[in-house]
Structures are given as structure tokens and as C-alpha cells.
Amino acid sequence: MVVTKKIAIIGSSGYTGQALAKILTKHPNVAIKFSGNSKEADEKFFENISSGDFDLIFFATPNGTACKYAPQLIKKKIHVIDLAADYRFKDLEIYRTWYGFDRNDLETNSEAIYGLVEFKRNEIKNRANKKETMLIANPGCYTTSSILALSPLLKYASVNEGLIDWDSIIIDGKSGVSGAGRKAETRLLYSELNENCSPYNLAGKHRHTPELEMFFGELCSREIKLSFSPHLIPMTYGLLTTCYVNFKEDFNEAKLREIYLEAYKNESFIELLTEDIYPETRLITGTNNAQIQVNYDARTKRAVITCAIDNLIKGAAGQAVQNMNLIFGFGEGCGLATLY
Amino acid sequence: MVVTKKIAIIGSSGYTGQALAKILTKHPNVAIKFSGNSKEADEKFFENISSGDFDLIFFATPNGTACKYAPQLIKKKIHVIDLAADYRFKDLEIYRTWYGFDRNDLETNSEAIYGLVEFKRNEIKNRANKKETMLIANPGCYTTSSILALSPLLKYASVNEGLIDWDSIIIDGKSGVSGAGRKAETRLLYSELNENCSPYNLAGKHRHTPELEMFFGELCSREIKLSFSPHLIPMTYGLLTTCYVNFKEDFNEAKLREIYLEAYKNESFIELLTEDIYPETRLITGTNNAQIQVNYDARTKRAVITCAIDNLIKGAAGQAVQNMNLIFGFGEGCGLATLY
């Protein structure tokens, strides 16, 4: 018999929190016992709760919120999934540099698992499910799409020395507007963003750059430096990354495809597209799926790998629910497979 | 006294033809003597006209149309500006490979000037204005944006041996939907493209790849191979290219900016943006302007240069009018400066 788990959503009015609430309301094995914003869930709220009140708390809050409460919650053996960046960096110095917060929850931070499910599944199952750690850092939308697009190739290259030019990695991201959050700012108004395409934080200025370098560095056991270029495009949902990697030896598309087929053969949320079909964000909007295509240009010895996800689902709330399912030992796709 | 020139627009129902008609209707020095589609302007039409009927004919027609009529028109000393690809390639073999048409107008083809005004102005003034050539090949939207973004740097690098990695050039393009033309095809329906972002013809499969390589090759006097990745995004007008070039030596953003300031100091349609301001397609929609920003990332030794244009104006009809103005000796911005 499956026991219903008691969960809370902190930050329920933002787009990520709303998406989380939509999914969890229909999840067969959880009950939303609390859903509110950071004002309702204040210091007193967190002090007073006990492990009997909640099994897991989602933080869909701005950066700097989860780290205030996570230490006391995990002591009470309540699982925490933070959808912001607070626990994404093993090295807190990087967090401090890019996010500007001063923190001293070093111990808690070191316990966190970076919850990119497709590449951390066993660790989450082994450690979070057994309560050896209570803390998951849920990746963001650009990073999720980029990691799904590049990891199979980079991992393969890391054990085939000399195959690729490690300094050639470029990620060109195109994001729907909901990824920028639900803030009352002039730059996010309809009339500013409609019929508009614009880059921002180019040339190493975006926070996802160090996050991606950290993940790939760990995955490949080497230092990685890459370029990440985010763009806002006029749609609410959806995100596409176009990723470039240069080869030093001759390669071909068939081999590239084989690497990805092998890497994702058991993944239910990854659609590796057949030849000549390209990812379209509308086709995965509202789902937890990722569409991936791999191309190789022999003339330039360059792979072009594209990946489309729904920024609020696979890129945020959906992946968070995947993580929760692993923590509780539910089917990984529970509550996610029926998304329209 | 300025003499009114008699012009014709062939292909007036497409988006490019419509844009051309809008601009030329208000141009103070021309009279539109004919505007119609390829059926109205058939073989008989072109046989019967004489140099007294038209001073210049615009072809806003599909590929393979202008090359049928241009030879006889230029013999009659009627100027021709083709907005399609028929006369963009010095080497007709490349045209044949990518566009599939069999042609034998070699002589006419060799006479054509590639009308990227900012880089061909003198040639157009000297030769077309003096009727030494009667034929201009007007560049397309992706190519115009890419050329404006990359030419100053590539030209500079071509005389500073060892500065950049010539194999590292990548152009990631994002285009509004009108760039795909006004064809009754399912893939171009509103419901297929709205809330959607999708790449196409990746990894060297797009026709603009050889066009860009030809232009830059000539500009830099060396063979160029590059990657061009087009994407459709949900907006009608506007196009942005994000261009990447790796450096082999240390460089910096200030120097990069200087190169562009120097290159474009006298260009009235190029807005080189100040630091931290990024191009936005909506800000140049409806105008003949290009917005350009240059960024340099010292960590990766990579320049990221972005350029926004209106695909139908600076990327098609507007540039064609610039070309016409040069041909007739009008002010280059005549009819273009007052665009809203």
C-alpha cells in the first residue's frame, strides 16, 4: 500500500510554484498540506513545524530563501527540494560571487544532491531515499536543457581523449518569458517582449555559466570553460538550447546518434528524434519531456545538438516532482505521465 | 532637379514585394509604373517593354525567376535588382548545387554586384550608377544580419594574421516568420508556429551557408568555412544573429568596440549600441536600421557579436531601395529615413 506523503509548497504564486501546485494536486500519492508565499511561511512557521507535519517541502522561492530554513528542516528529517540556486554549488564561494548572499550553512550545503535526475538517479535513490541526505538542489531550465543536450557527448569524450576540442563548447539558449519569473518589472511587460527577440548577459555574464561548468566538470573530471548565451523570445513557455562542440578527429552523425541512443535508451522523458526531425518547443509544452536532435557537420567538424523542454516543467516543477518520486520510492513518472 | 524614375515590382503579393511597395509608394523620386505577380509579368510582358517604360525593375520573386528575364532587360539598359538568390553567386556551380536550377546566363551572372550596401557602396556607385553593370543581387535577411555583425572583425583579422581561429565562426540565427515567405503551407500556419521555437537545416544544410562563406571569403581573401544555424521564433518581423568567433591571442572588448566604431562611423543605418545595451528586434522593426552589440569573453577568448534587423526591410526591401538610391544617385537614405 502506498502511503500518502504530506508536502508543502513555499512560493506558490510564482510561475514555478503554480506549475508545481498543478502537478501535485493531481499526484495520486501526495497531499498538499500547505501552499503559500514567503510571508505566510515565515521564520515562526518553520520553527513550529515538525516531521509529523510534512514529509517534504518544496521551495519555489527567490534565491536566498531556502538556505535560511533548510538547515533546521533537514535536522527535523523533513526532505527539502529547492528549485532556486541556493544549493546548486558545491563551492559556496561561487554562489557568493554570483548571487551575492553571505551564508554559513556549509554543512547543509555539502549534503545537497544536484537533482538532474537522468544523471543523478542512483545517488538520489541511494542517499535521499534512505534519508542519508534530505536536500535536493533542483536544476534550472537553461541548465537542464543544456545538460540533457551535451552530457552524453561530453561523457563519451572524457573517456576518448583527443576526440573533441574542450574549449569549443557553446550553448545558445532561447527561452520563453515565464522563465524570467513573475515580477512586476517594466522589462517583463507584454508590450516590451511581444514581437521581440533579445539576448542578455552575454559573454560569461549569466549565472548559469558557472553552474554548467561545475556540472560538466564533475561529469568529465576536468575543468570546463564554456560560453552560454541566453535570449528571450516571445512565447510564454518552452526553451530551446542549440549546443556546439568541435571535434579534433573526423567523426560522423551516425556515431553521434549511437552515443545518444545508448545514453538515453531507458529514459522515459527523453525523446531522441529521428533524422531530419527537429525539436519544437510547442510539442513538449505542458509535458515533462525533452526533445533532442543531434547533428554533425563534417565540413566544420562540429556537432550541433538541440534540446527543447518546457522551462516550467522539465526545467523546474516537473523535474522537482521526478526528484520527489525518487525520494519516496514512487514510480519516477508518477503524476507526470498524464500531463497533457 | 531630380527626375522621377519609373520602376516595376515583380512579385508584389509576397511579404518582400509588399514591403517594397510600401516604401516605394512614399519615395519622392520614383513612380511605380507596374506592380504585379509573375503571371501578369510573363514572357510577353518582358519582351515588349523598352528602356522608355522602366528605369529599374525589382524582382521580389521566387528563386529562378529573375534569371529568366534579366539578360534581355539589361541589354535594354534597364536596371535589375533581384531580391532572390539568382545572382548572388559568382560561381554558378554553387547556385546549381544549392538551388537546383540549370541556367546558362553566365555572362549576365558575372556582371552582378552583391548589393550589401555597407560593404559594396563604392562599387555600386562607380559601376551601377554609370551603367557599367545593370544588375544587383540583393542579399537576404540572415546574410545581411550576419555580414553586418561579422565583417568588421573578420576584415580586421584578415590583416592581423594569427589573431582569430578562422575555423571557429558560428552564426546562430533567430528569425521572425515572415522570412519564410507567404506560401500556403501547413508548416507556416499560425497554430503551428505560435508559442513555438524550432531550428531547421542545421549543420551546413541551409543555403545561406555558401553565400556567407563566399562573401567573407572575398572580404578576407581566404577560404572560410563556418556554421550557420537558423531558427524560427514566434514573431512576424525581425531577425537576430548571435555570432561567435574565437581568438588565438588575448584580446579585449574595448579594442573590439573600437574596430566596429571605426568601421561604422559613417553609417547612418547602423546603431552600434553602447556597453550593456543589447539589440532588441522590436526596436528596429519597421525601419532600415541594424542594432549591433559586441561582447568579448576573456575567459573563453571568444567574441559574441549580436545584430538585429527587420528581415523584410534592412534584410530585403529596405536594402533594395538603398541599392536603387545608389544606382540613381539619390541620397542613400531617400524614402527610408522616415520609416516609422
Place this chain on the structure above:
Amino acid sequence: MVVTKKIAIIGSSGYTGQALAKILTKHPNVAIKFSGNSKEADEKFFENISSGDFDLIFFATPNGTACKYAPQLIKKKIHVIDLAADYRFKDLEIYRTWYGFDRNDLETNSEAIYGLVEFKRNEIKNRANKKETMLIANPGCYTTSSILALSPLLKYASVNEGLIDWDSIIIDGKSGVSGAGRKAETRLLYSELNENCSPYNLAGKHRHTPELEMFFGELCSREIKLSFSPHLIPMTYGLLTTCYVNFKEDFNEAKLREIYLEAYKNESFIELLTEDIYPETRLITGTNNAQIQVNYDARTKRAVITCAIDNLIKGAAGQAVQNMNLIFGFGEGCGLATLY
């Protein structure tokens, strides 16, 4: 134990057919045994099938298709739900006038139930479930929204003689573009419809006018003449109707709200909004829900009733599934409640 029902979708490539397939794929009690277009499901196809092959066939085909095959199918005791207009009119003369088809399936036509579930539920349960009729005419999107908006008031007025001015009914509809279907026509291109709002078939020229007059006439047992004004607006999904009715006596908003509360108190797919909240199409997109608000202006003695639905779901495929659920005796919301 629930028996799995075997169903077919004819017309699977249109937007309605696609929506139907999405919902039915996840429906726990049906198996899609066939899904294809009218070419695959040709005369031979229908001749060869028997009641053992399919329990129910959905026609998501153009007008004039279902009426070719329904007579033979219902003889074989296979249920038919037509999502087009073929069986919506009791009086075939009206169909002939507005749709231009010559037909002689009078007997079949007379058997059909107009499947606006909220107002025909008992008839469907009693007759279709018992196989006394095998044919449901599924209403279209504009009609569904208009009927949900106006029926409670008109029904109430029909038993309160002198309350409203029966000649004052106006329906102003605003529809997302997918409602126009998936046809390769220039007028439906992205660049034609984006950033555009346009009416069409005004002043009694739209086919939904007689359909609405028939339904309301039957509901109120009187002849009804009304104005229906459709508009296309730039969004893919969603439809809003703004409905006007004049009162002859003084009335008030509280009473109006009471009528609707009473009418819809047991309806799980109708959200009657609280005061000062207006329907928003985005809030019901992807669901089978209708959002309704009722307003009354004492100054002009006029009710303004607004209703938002997803044109492809509650306005087509979702309602068709509601009908199917009633036919088979499943829970009415089966497969619909979990829509994102």
C-alpha cells in the same frame, strides 16, 4: 470491472483529431484501434468493419464526411460521434442551405442527439447508453461557449414571460486561430494572423447562427433570432463569448447570479466566477472547463454574460469524450479531470 472499449478516430491530423487522440491515449477505459485520415478510412474501410472491431467511431472530419458513413455504422450498432456539423440540425433543409450538401440520410439524421452535455445529459444517458440511438452530433466551439453562457438565463426567461426582450440577444465571439482548422490557406498563415484582430461573417452570415437559434428555440419553446459576430484573435487556443440580453423589467445582478448558481450547481466543468473576477482564456486552456461570469447593468437594463472555454477541448474533443463517457456509462469526467 470496466471493459475497455474499442474506438476509432477518423480525421486524426486536424487540430480536433489531434486533441482527441491526446485525451483518449490517456483514457483508462478505451483503446484506440484506428486513427487515420479520410483517405485511409475510405468507403471500403467502413464497409468491412463490424461491431466487433469498434464500439465507437469519432469523426473529426470536414462537414459532409460523417453523413456518408454513419447510416451503415449505426446499423451495425457502432456508436458514432460526429464533431462536424452533419447531424446538428433536426431540419436538414437548414443544413442544406448553410453547408451546401445534398443528402438523403433523413432517418439517421432524425435519430441524432445534439451532444451539449450539460443540457442533454439525461437524453444521452437514457437513449444512447441504451443504444436506442447510436448517433451524437457534437457541438462546435462558438456554440458550446454561447450555449453555456446563455441557456440558464433564456430558460428562466422562457417561464417568466415578459422578463427579457427576446429580440435583443447578441453574441460577440473571440476565437483563437486553431478553431479555423488546419488547412494550408494563406489567410491562416502566422504572418497574416499575428498581431491582428478581425471580424468575419458578420450580420447573420456565420453558420453557427442557425445552430444557436435551433438550440435556444428548442430550449425555450419559441422562435429565436439572434446576432452572432465571430472574430479571430491572435492566440492558438481559447475562445470567449460576450453575450448581451436586454431586460424589459428591472432586474439585478444578484438574481442573475442565483439563476446561474442554481443551473450549474452540480456541474463539475463549469466554473461560475465570483463577483469582479472575469473569465480568462489562458486559465482554462488545456482543460475541459468553462469559466462564466454574469454581469447586469441596471442603467441599460442589460445582462452581459461572458464565457471562456478551450475551443479544442470543451469546444470539441473534450466534450466529445464527455459524450462518449455517458454513452458507455463511464464517469462523465473520466480522462478529462487530469488535463493539465
Place this chain on the structure above:
Amino acid sequence: MVVTKKIAIIGSSGYTGQALAKILTKHPNVAIKFSGNSKEADEKFFENISSGDFDLIFFATPNGTACKYAPQLIKKKIHVIDLAADYRFKDLEIYRTWYGFDRNDLETNSEAIYGLVEFKRNEIKNRANKKETMLIANPGCYTTSSILALSPLLKYASVNEGLIDWDSIIIDGKSGVSGAGRKAETRLLYSELNENCSPYNLAGKHRHTPELEMFFGELCSREIKLSFSPHLIPMTYGLLTTCYVNFKEDFNEAKLREIYLEAYKNESFIELLTEDIYPETRLITGTNNAQIQVNYDARTKRAVITCAIDNLIKGAAGQAVQNMNLIFGFGEGCGLATLY
């Protein structure tokens, strides 16, 4: 010789102010001597200026701003055009009720002309051009479209007693989002308004209701009560009104068309569309034009009249420039005819 007039734009950062600046920058006969927001143009600013500094000042400011400074400006014989509502009501009590401001500039208010050019041209020419009044209240977007759509019919009916049902007037408006202004409010974010259609302030709750009733009342010399229903639809620019009027006698579309042809025969910014062509907002976006179609439904004895304008141009900045041109005796379309 035309003398260059010195003008100021107060409120230059809003959408209306931006549109005004765009048009006036290219106007051949004016020089923008000041352009700034309400903070830069404070009390001191207005105290210090003299008639030599400015010939005319545009207020593209929030309601309640122009009325603070207009009295002193018109004393200095500086023309004032307010694009907000401060001077639109002859009866200040109505303004107070709907806009909530307490004011005592009664004398100034009584001097203002309501600048709906097509119906107030002579008054503006006679009085404002001769400096008998220095104050124009520029109408808003919904009102402009509604007045252009209904005035010819209502005026005709006012001298043909018994023709129409005066209590039957309904205006159903659909507006692009820029009409809501450039305010950092959550409800105006891209992700809230994209793929969304929603009504607001229904059933007599919108401020334009009394403004329309005042204008039509004056035009027809009778009290008018009407319904106005605004809707936001997902586009930046453009506005369409669908207007309904019931007839008491039999009428026909040909006669209706004749009334409009007569009324607008000399109007250069009004496009009365031929039969079966409907207004499309995209076709007038960026211009000062209005597209109007008239339809009559004999079955319901109801006229349906539709009018599309660009909300920021004909509905705001463009009309303000028309007014300015009349004041200074320039050609009425000066600076407006060349809008793309």
C-alpha cells in the same frame, strides 16, 4: 514660409509619449524643445517657462497631471493638448465621479475642445487656430474607434426620428495591450496576457462609458445610454470595436453604406471598406488610419459596424498631431501621411 513651432512632450516614457516623439521627430514643421517625464517637468519647470519657450505642450501623462499646469500655460498663450482625460468632460462632476480627482479649474475646463478631429475640425480651426481657446482634450483609443464607427449612423438617426432604438447601442471593444499603459504591474506581464483573452470593467463600469455618452449625446442632442465592453487581447498594437444598433423600421445595408460614404467622403484617414472586406488591425498598425465596415442584418433589424485603429496613433498620438496641425494651420496630415 512655414515657421517651425516649438513643442514639448511631457510624459515621454509611456507608450503614448513614445509614439508622439516618433511622429514629431520626423514632422517637418516642429522642433521638440523638451521631452521628459513628470519629475523633470515639475511645478518649477512650468512656472519658469514663457510663451517664447514653447508654442504647444503635449501632456502624455496620467490623469490628473495636465489639469495642474494647463491654467497657467494657457494664460501664457501656450497651446495645450492633453492626451489623458482631464479635459474631456464638460461636466466636471462626471470627471470627479469616475476619476476621483478634486479640481477647481472650472474656467479652463469650459474652454477645452474635445479633439475628435473628424467631428470637431471646424471648431478647432476656428477657435484654437485663432487662439480663442488654447486647450484640446485629445480622445482616447476606445472612444475614437467607437465614435468613428457610430457617429454617422447616430447623427443620421437623430434627424430621422423613429429610425433606431436608442436604447440598443452596444460597443464591444477588443484592444491590444499597449492601451493599458507602461506600468510595472503583474497583470500586464507578458506571461499573464499572452495566449489570453479577457474582458474587464463590464456592464457600465469602464470610464469610457460616460465619455461616449457625452459625445454622442451632444452630437445627437439627446440623452444616450449605452453599453461598452472592453477586452484585452494578445497583441501589442491595434484596437477593434464591434458596434451594434437596432432599427425600428426596415432598413438595408446599401442605405447604411451611403450614410457612411457621405459622412467620410472627404476624410483622408478613414478607409470605408468595400463589401465583404472586414477591418484587420494589422493593416492599420503604425498608421493614423481607421478601417470601417458597415453591415446590416435584415433578419434582426440590426446594424453591426466595425472599426479598426492603431490605439497609440489614431487612438492617441496621431490624432494629437492632427489636432496640432489644425491649431497651427499646417496640412492636417502633415507628418502622418508617411507613417509606414
